[in-house]
Amino acid sequence: MCDSEKMEMFNNFYDSKYTLDGIYQLMLERQFCDVQISINGNKTYAHSVILAVSSDYFKSNLTKNKTDMYEIHFDDVNEGTMKVLIEYCYTKSIKIYEDNVKNILKLAGFLQITPVVGACCRFLAKCLNTKNCFEIIKLSKLHSSHRLEQQGMDFAKEHFKEVIRSEDFVKLDLDQLAELIHCEIDVSSDVWSSVKRWLDYDSKDRMKYLCTLLSFTKLSLIPSQVFLSEIYPLCKNDPTCVGLVSDVARWQIKCGEKLNVDSQDHVTTMLAVGSWDFYSSSIVEIYDPTKKNWSKLVDLNLQKTAYSVAIVDENLLFIGGYHGAKYVNDLESYNLKTGERKTLSPMKEPREHPAVAVLGDFLYAFGGYSPQNGFLSTTERYDLKNDTWISMGSLSIARHGCGVAVLNNEIYLVGGCTEKAVSVTEAFNPISGKWRTCASMNIKRMWLGLAVSNGYIYAIGGRKINSNITKKYSSVERYDPIADEWKFVADISSERYGIGGGALGGNIYAVGGGDGSILLTTVEEYDVDKNEWNIMASLNYPREITNIISVPWKVLKNQIKM
The missing domain is CATH 2.120.10.80 (Kelch-type beta propeller)
Structure with a gap:
């Protein structure tokens, strides 16, 4: 009837979406479901093939110990967040708000639903402000989102004087603090006050990092009274730190008598x-x-x-x-x-x-x-x-x-x-x-x-x-x-x-x-x-x-x- 070499590709994308919508409706009606998910004791049902193609976590766990009905248990998980993510596996749609983004990011990261993790990180990047930037940096590091972490650090550098007053500033780790103060900040007194605040938060464990952090501080720009009353007393018994302050000390020899300090000791x-x-x-x-x-x-x-x-x-x-x-x-x-x-x-x-x-x-x-x-x-x-x-x-x-x-x-x-x-x-x-x-x-x-x-x-x-x-x-x-x-x-x-x-x-x-x-x-x-x-x-x-x-x-x- 036709030439055997002729071929025509027929694509019905509408029917593809209709198929997914239909499978989603079957899930709501608990028909043909082969996965029972227990969330803090409450049960919900789904189709293993849908979960497996959306989540690497489910793909790994649903290929083990095949039975008529898979059973997966989750404790200490937000039930609403889990249901939203299961729904995403069917609909490829999810609503992210400030109120739910942390829960969704945490659970999506655990379930290895990569597109949702990316969407949450992009949402958080738009929400950066001086009060939450360090919390967002912490979240980004937890979920290995290097791009969001860098966006957070760039925001913190741009708004340095404001962010160092936030509650989460003292919870930065050493590398994050070093990167923050390593940028070109002209007001070294602000840098020193931020370093001192970070050290004082846990002085017993953090004072060993003093020399490292001082190396990123423009000591010559710090007022002499601050230098002598706050920095030098911390350095004078630590040979590694004394080396960093020697240039400043020599400059202060001129006013040593006025300030009543032994300038040679610096x-x-x-x-x-x-x-x-x-x-x-x-x-x-x-x-x-x-x-x-x-x-x-x-x-x-x-x-x-x-x-x-x-x-x-x-x-x-x-x-x-x-x-x-x-x-x-x-x-x-x-x-x-x-x-x-x-x-x-x-x-x-x-x-x-x-x-x-x-x-x-x-x-x-x-x-x-x-x-x-x-x-x-x-x-x-x-x-x-x-x-x-x-x-x-x-x-x-x-x-x-x-x-x-x-x-x-x-x-x-x-x-x-x-x-x-x-x-x-x-x-x-x-x-x-x-x-x-x-x-x-x-x-x-x-x-x-x-x-x-x-x-x-x-x-x-x-x-x-x-x-x-x-x-x-x-x-x-x-x-x-x-x-x-x-x-x-x-x-x-x-x-x-x-x-x-x-x-x-x-x-x-x-x-x-x-x-x-x-x-x-x-x-x-x-x-x-x-x-x-x-x-x-x-x-x-x-x-x-x-x-x-x-x-x-x-x-x-x-x-x-x-």
């Missing part, structure tokens, strides 16, 4: 300690931030090299190293105020250049090198109060020549080598005892300098060795822990490795190092605002693989005057 300086070279390894140099030069502080006559250094209160700690033909596991202390020296409990194994960090009441030693075991993945923790070491879990890879930094109450290990240089970045949480993998650097680096300022980590210079070919770097990368991202910033003046990385007054310092031929005395300062490096006064002693330690000037003021 200032932080740097010490250059250790070197691969035996001669300069025992000599400690001090940087004068007023005269901007270096001078010899003390010769410790340590008789070893390749050690790592940490500071606890006024005590320098010297960990591991190389003594003559022997790798050592010893731990020694030197009191910067009194000159007293002590021999403390040794580590469990010898380590050359372990990555060390102090956090809380503990000193941590990660990796390093020993001739017996080569590159080390083992870690140890020293109890500062009880003078005891314990072994901890191993690193994911053996590490030697890596950078170490403390930021946001975590310890970061960056780069290093396991025969070859790596770009790996990992963060250790001392509370959970777990490591997390962060974004890798753009370049593989060993013997890099590492420094922390304004909430960022800077990786400076370094080198890599592949197939006996050594590549040295002048490039510098900056890590943003919020974005989990490394980006290049301005290069230092020359390629070198074994740099000591330091921070003072918000700026970064690259101290010493080697260029493959000689040890260097070069010192450069990175202006974080201008993104440029400037040559500073040189060291008096050449140093490669040196430790730069920040110290409050008041610790040293009995030995040397500004």
Whole structure:
């Protein structure tokens, strides 16, 4: 009758809708239903195929244990909200109001009805105001709606002065608060008052984040009376915080007599300690931030090299190293105020250049090198109060020549080598005892300098060795822990490795190092605002693989005057 190759497609979309309407009517009449849903003891009925195509939760649960009638029980669920969502599965229509949006979003998220979750988030974005934005941010994070969370944060930044007075502001988590105050807000007194309010809400648990939050605050714009009466008392006993306020403190030296404060106590300086070279390894140099030069502080006559250094209160700690033909596991202390020296409990194994960090009441030693075991993945923790070491879990890879930094109450290990240089970045949480993998650097680096300022980590210079070919770097990368991202910033003046990385007054310092031929005395300062490096006064002693330690000037003021 017709050519067999001819074909015509007939679409009756009206009948499709009529079919769904008909199935919905059958549900209301409880006909052909094969699902019994018990909501807080009350029963409703539906068709499994309709629920399964609309909800991943139902699809997963309705394919298990097939019987003539499925039975699903829900407790502590709003019955009206459940019925509205079941109705949506049939009609693809739902009414969202301010009064029901939270219940619908919560249950739709649980049932994995994605279109309804999206509709609720779009509705909430239209409802943002200064009273509810933090509640909406919390909801968005709970339901993994990154777009709504960003819309909420953008609204909060735009209306900063108003939203910080809301009740929900103090319930922000650290990352959300850091992102909020990290934006360009000109009124730093408002930023500080918001930080203080957030800290005071749970000071016992939150005060440990003071240094991190201060790094996002334009301290120089805060009135001096507020700075001295509110901020400095919180910082004066915390060496990590004192470094952030040193520039402001030096500016206030001019009015120190008027304000009746000891202006020297505000200032932080740097010490250059250790070197691969035996001669300069025992000599400690001090940087004068007023005269901007270096001078010899003390010769410790340590008789070893390749050690790592940490500071606890006024005590320098010297960990591991190389003594003559022997790798050592010893731990020694030197009191910067009194000159007293002590021999403390040794580590469990010898380590050359372990990555060390102090956090809380503990000193941590990660990796390093020993001739017996080569590159080390083992870690140890020293109890500062009880003078005891314990072994901890191993690193994911053996590490030697890596950078170490403390930021946001975590310890970061960056780069290093396991025969070859790596770009790996990992963060250790001392509370959970777990490591997390962060974004890798753009370049593989060993013997890099590492420094922390304004909430960022800077990786400076370094080198890599592949197939006996050594590549040295002048490039510098900056890590943003919020974005989990490394980006290049301005290069230092020359390629070198074994740099000591330091921070003072918000700026970064690259101290010493080697260029493959000689040890260097070069010192450069990175202006974080201008993104440029400037040559500073040189060291008096050449140093490669040196430790730069920040110290409050008041610790040293009995030995040397500004």
